[in-house]
Amino acid sequence: MIIWLNGAFGAGKTTAAHELLHLLPGSTLFEPELIGDQLRGLLPKERLAEVDDYQDLPAWRSLVVDTASALLAEVPGPLITPLSLLSQAYRDEIFGGLAARRIPVLHFLLQTEETFLRARIEQRAAEDGEAVRTRCLARLPDYDAALPWLTGDAHPVAASRLTPRQTAEALAEGVRRGDGARTIVQTAPPKAATLAAGVLFFDDLDRVLLVDPTYKSGWEFPGGVVEAGEAPTLAAAREVIEELGLRLETEPTPLVVDWEPPGPRSFGGIRLLFDGGLLPTERCSGLRLPADELRDWRFVTETEAATLLRPGGLARLRAALRARALGHPLYLERGQPVGG
Incomplete structure (x- = not known):
């Protein structure tokens, strides 16, 4: 199983994921951003110049599915995946690929009020540099545009006034209830024409x-x-x-x-x-x-x-x-x- 933590950049997904590891025995952190970093080092600069984000690479989306499947053959699971996935088309491709491999997904949305979100972004920028502020703020319009489909697809967790630990505890309760489960037809990939x-x-x-x-x-x-x-x-x-x-x-x-x-x-x-x-x-x-x-x-x-x-x-x-x-x-x- 995969527990996918979605939300705005700077919403605290990664810190909540690290806390959630302590609450779910056997869980493993799975960060698809690392796949994007590898592709940046492998693909020619001409190809990278054609996309705005590594998520736009079909290879990245395919590798997310393949890597998750390979990891779950090595560890008991679940995999905890903190990643902003704001394109519904990419959500369909990745979640559909996971369903085809019989890997269920619990999809959660960390909802953070803008005042709290901007405060968290400023705190991260103070720790990690100005580039973090620029990146997170630049993606806020993308998050706002994605909210209509996100709120209908992911189980919301109001995280504005919660500490990372409290957010993780709310997520763990949601996991036990099966919140955020999305039933997707399990269409096996073809093996021939x-x-x-x-x-x-x-x-x-x-x-x-x-x-x-x-x-x-x-x-x-x-x-x-x-x-x-x-x-x-x-x-x-x-x-x-x-x-x-x-x-x-x-x-x-x-x-x-x-x-x-x-x-x-x-x-x-x-x-x-x-x-x-x-x-x-x-x-x-x-x-x-x-x-x-x-x-x-x-x-x-x-x-x-x-x-x-x-x-x-x-x-x-x-x-x-x-x-x-x-x-x-x-x-x-x-x-x-x-x-x-």
Whole structure:
């Protein structure tokens, strides 16, 4: 298990984590910042110049999951992780990766009133230097922007008037109660190329339906991996029922067949998109999302989809819209049409 202590920079997460070690037998401190420090020494300066923070590195997010898994094979756990994780997309990627490895997470938010927070930052700056003040204050807007999703995802601990020991005691009580537990679908990482089927639904404004997974970053089309021996159309229909509580009224028609090549973090495979047709407003009121898998759904324009989908998904969407207009499916490789 991982006990993730989130909050603003300077909120006292690390000091509370050290106190919590004494209250939870077998616990071990796990600081992902050390992974970021290692990557700074390993990656070329040109790559580091492309990101504002080590958390923006896919390698860092992947290594956090892999390292936590490796540590829990060596120590009894839990791992106590004091780290500001302010991007919901990065939260989904990391927590989803941990869930895939059957590692549960208790997510806590140390809430500190701004007056107390600034006082703590000043105290740290007096001890560790001006750079600490500059870094912590510069990230306060990021924390404020993250609060809407953080307060809905993490269990709050009001720490303004608590000593580090008292904060740790409140956290230990929360751990015993199971506070902050987040159930996330345990989707095992693929071990070979996969066949996946997605379904596009449209509203009366011709916008397309996308869903927001809780276990990985970015939005997706409804759908999923085709199981062994399963017809892709049946898989598409099954996934739509499981993800949206929606039964297809007719068999979906194919729009896109795309070959996705293997890469450093993916085995690739065949990606299919089917046309689910018009989804009337009255049917949308009956959509039911599995809480451990999907957070939200929305209809979006192609322009809006460009800000939500990963590049491969966006390329497939654009090809699917073209195929729909042409009246016949398109074959793609690497997201690009082949054969006109």
